[in-house]
Amino acid sequence: MSELTLGYFLRRLGMWLLTIWIGATLIFTIPRLAPGDPITAMVERMIQQAGYIENSADLIEAWRARFGLDGPWHVQYRNYLLSMVRVDLGYSLANFPARVTDIIGRSLPWTLGMVSIATILSFGAGNLIGALMAWRRVPAFIRNILPVSLTFTSIPFFMFGILLISFLAFKWKIFPAFGNYGRGVEPGWNLDFILSVLHHGLLPVLSIVVTSMGFWALGMRGMMVTTDGEDYMILANAKGLRSRRIFWFYGIRNSMLPQVTALALNLGAVAGGSLLVELIFGYPGLGYFLYQAIISADYTVIQGIVFMLIVGVATAVLILDLLYPMIDPRITYSKGQA
């Protein structure tokens, strides 16, 4: 019997924490390996703008203390981990009084919404198309049309995004070229705002869905062909079950299992890919702000956003891990079985 045991949950949670800790440590280490010092760089930039700043050396020292960059590395590391636990990601270096958590708080919902909707749509549509391509009871002309929907798979999604913008946004002006909602609408739970958000989000979502669903469709088609040859499919037919039930509960249900594994493995790539899409569509999510932070050497924001991405992907994998035994009873939650 597959029941969620506390042991299984704790082990998965441990993996989740370990992933995040390793990620956090890498984020801490890598910028410190790079030459240069963000505070010095920033003050030098200010000097260039203002021409001259008095006591610039003192200023640099003061700011280093303010950002906790003056202690030895193990003290810095300890403080860093503590602040991560407290979800205190510090201040933005480029836009000083702004806190990193505020920037993330503003942009995270947009990324989360866009990426999860795009992933769900692409996963769902791709798998359905793949399954139908392999299902013999589907009329042949539909099965021949379906692969056409996958032609865009070979185009990189950022190229496809540029294509969408140039035609649908600039040439025909059907969709906005950038932003997350129109200027005139009041954010909140009103119809205008929701429609505006959908209108703005459609192109980025479309560019991800159209270019990535082929991956799922091809995998699903292969799985479905294999499943269709299984003995239980023959028995399901002999039982006189309705074709629709066999398709969903015997065919797709069994073919889905490796696809879900592939989804968990691909979440990192999906998250990474969405950053570029946000950039192309000027969509103010994590990716957009990450880019801004990189070009302005805003280390704290880079750290914060990358950390958020790691937490997000690790959490999604954790959720899939916990769900997996529910969709495949052969994987048991309890250790040592199966």
Place this chain on the structure above:
Amino acid sequence: MTAATTIDAMDTVMVDSGPSEQDAVLDIRNLQVFYATPSGDVRAVDNVSFKVQRGEIIGLVGESGCGKTTTAMAILRLVQPPGRIAGGEINLDSVNLADLEGDDLRETRWTKLSLIPQGAMNSLNPVMRISSQIKDTIRTHEGRISNRELKERILQLLQLVGLPSRVYDMYPHELSGGMKQRACIAMAIALDPVLVIADEPTSALDVVVQRVVGETLLDVKERLGVSMIVIGHDMGLMAQLVDRLAVMYAGRIVEFAPVESIFNEQLHPYTQLLIESIPSIKEKKPLKLTEGLTHDLRTHMQGCIFQLRCPHVMDICREENPPMRALRSRHETACHLYDDDGIRLH
């Protein structure tokens, strides 16, 4: 080819003199199943005719590739392309299954005839509980039934095949091979069909479990009075289980007789070799059945299909296809070796 078919058809009709004609549950006439290949049709089942009486168990034996399973799949209308039913009738309770299509066919399946599959190991959906797999069958054919009633019914079925009630909530991977096979038997009788086809029900099981499954089948037959077709190579199981035995060779039935009769006296040379090939623990004997070749099933053979391997082949065997004749009481054989009175010629 058409001429040959007609002659065979006439012969079959003449010879068929089963005890109570009206009581035949299944009446197969001149069934032909062909598989299309680039170099012509393979005649996997060629002019097979037989009847199954109510409450009777028929055994279907023969070497691999002789068309046993194809015959069963044709009765279930589960022949997959490139195979097709090329001709003949499959009358089940006076309905010709070969003519059914779409929902008519779907509704007939399992309510009238069910299958105990060959690979019970993989025949259950791995992601559904045993109870759900029986439930969806009952619900599909009988519509809405209260959960309580359904559960009671399924528990009864499990009990009937000797499975403990905890199997109800289990998944296939939690059952042993024998338990899976019995779960399949429980599923097969869930809708009280008139005919159950068991396709090698005991292959891939160890001998003890084979015996248990055999006894379960016998028990089910005695309690429900269901007719069965049991396919297999296992002569021991056949002796234990079936009433009449049909021996198939190269897509045709060559001998058809009550099981005691066939174990006492094999008339067709192929059946003789087949029975002789059963290993004995008392003596070491050579395997004789390996001599010669099966003819190419893509060509229609002039004369007897067994002529290439037959130790007693005569000139007439190369000319004429021997018709099925009742040479003993209810003991039919297609062989030129006997005259019309059943006396062996040489």
